[in-house]
Amino acid sequence: GQSLEQPSEVTAVEGAIVQINCTYQTSGFYGLSWYQQHDGGAPTFLSYNALDGLEETGRFSSFLSRSDSYGYLLLQELQMKDSASYFCSGGNRDDKIIFGKGTRLHILP
Amino acid sequence: EAQVTQNPRYLITVTGKKLTVTCSQNMNHEYMSWYRQDPGLGLRQIYYSMNVEVTDKGDVPEGYKVSRKEKRNFPLILESPSPNQTSLYFCASSFRVNEKLFFGSGTQLSVL
Numbered sequence: 001g002q003s004l005e006q007p008s009e010v011t012a013v014e015g016a017i018v019q020i021n022c023t024y025q026t027s028g029f030y031g032l033s034w035y036q037q038h039d040g041g042a043p044t045f046l047s048y049n050a051l052d053g054l055e056e057t058g059r060f061s062s063f064l065s066r067s068d069s070y071g072y073l074l075l076q077e078l079q080m081k082d083s084a085s086y087f088c089s090g091g092n093r094d095d096k097i098i099f100g101k102g103t104r105l106h107i108l109p
Numbered sequence: 110e111a112q113v114t115q116n117p118r119y120l121i122t123v124t125g126k127k128l129t130v131t132c133s134q135n136m137n138h139e140y141m142s143w144y145r146q147d148p149g150l151g152l153r154q155i156y157y158s159m160n161v162e163v164t165d166k167g168d169v170p171e172g173y174k175v176s177r178k179e180k181r182n183f184p185l186i187l188e189s190p191s192p193n194q195t196s197l198y199f200c201a202s203s204f205r206v207n208e209k210l211f212f213g214s215g216t217q218l219s220v221l
Contacts, residue, residue, distance in 0.1 A: 008149075030207035042199060042212040043152070050207070087151060091207035095159060096167055097142060101151035 004088050004100035011106040012078055020073045020086050020103045028093025032064050032071040035087045037102070043087060046073065075105075083107045111136045115200045115213025122190055123221050130185045130216050132200030138211070140203045141183040142167065143175065145196040146215075152199065158183055159206070190220040 004024045012018035022032065031050040035043040047055050049064035049071060061074040075082055083106060089099040113134045122128055134141065142157035144167075154167030158177040172194055174186040183202075187194060200213040 033207070033210070035210070042215050043201075043210070044212070045209040048207070048209065089152075089210075095140075095157065095165070095206045097154055097157070097206065097210070098168070099144075099152040099154075101149065 002092060002096075002098055004090060004098060006086075006088055006100040006103045008101065009104045009106065011108065012075075013108050014078055014080060016078050017074065017076050018078060018105065020075075020088075020105070022071045022073075022088035022100055024069050024071075024088075024090060029066070029069075030091040030093075032062070033089045034060075034062050034073045035089065035099075036084050037087065038084045046086075078107055080107055080109065111211070113200055113202055113211050113213040115198075115216055117216060118214060119217050121219045121221065124191055125189050128187050128190060128218075130187075130198060130200075130218070132183045132185065132202075132213055133181050134183075134202040134211065135181065136202065136204075136211065137180065138202035138204055139180070140206050140208075141177065142201050142210075143173070143183070143185045144199045144201065145169065145194075146199060147196050155185070155198075157206075190218075192220050194218065195220050 006022045033048045034046040037043040047062040059076045064071040085102045087102045143155040144152040156175040158164045198216045201210040203210045
């Protein structure tokens with residue numbers, strides 16, 4: 001089957017760093033994307049890794065290792081507004097897009 | 110402003126009454142897709158379209174239809190809605206399948 005696995009919840013402290021992992025079992029995988037969704041809102045794009053390695057966008061970084069079928073999203077200098085759900089997703093050779101079930105990030109003051 | 114416009118935002122209907130959720134994008138995107146979001150299940154793809162007149166099933170297509178007669182529009186049709194189709198629906202578009210997805214604001218559907 002094709003799936004992306006990520007933890008259901010993660011808790012961190014304001015100002016700290018948190019990593020959200022995503023492991024996948026998807027054939028013909030094109031790459032890994034990350035989306036953020038606040039309660040009541042639509043998902044918004046954060047980053048995309050087409051190749052192995054680290055991509056950095058401000059406080060957010062994303063990493064992909066194709067050989068390990070693994071990626072992660074790293075959030076630095078956490079702010080209360082980062083409290084949201086985070087989804088990893090990937091496209092496959094059938095042009096379908098598959099999402100993980102999402103990780104709810106709780107931030108403590 | 111680049112956007113995906115999805116309507117309506119909320120919809121309450123009864124079992125068996127046909128409905129259409131509209132989706133339109135103004136970015137000349139080739140790839141458009143529909144998702145349903147249920148608690149604990151994340152986003153699941155219903156249908157997708159690579160271009161005009163090209164549509165294909167996602168992971169959960171049963172009970173849904175789509176059409177892509179124009180590049181900008183990709184309506185979702187429920188011919189005979191049932192209560193198990195009560196969900197939050199999102200339309201999304203991108204230039205290609207694995208590029209940045211732009212999402213509509215969502216449609217909360219309740220089928221009684």
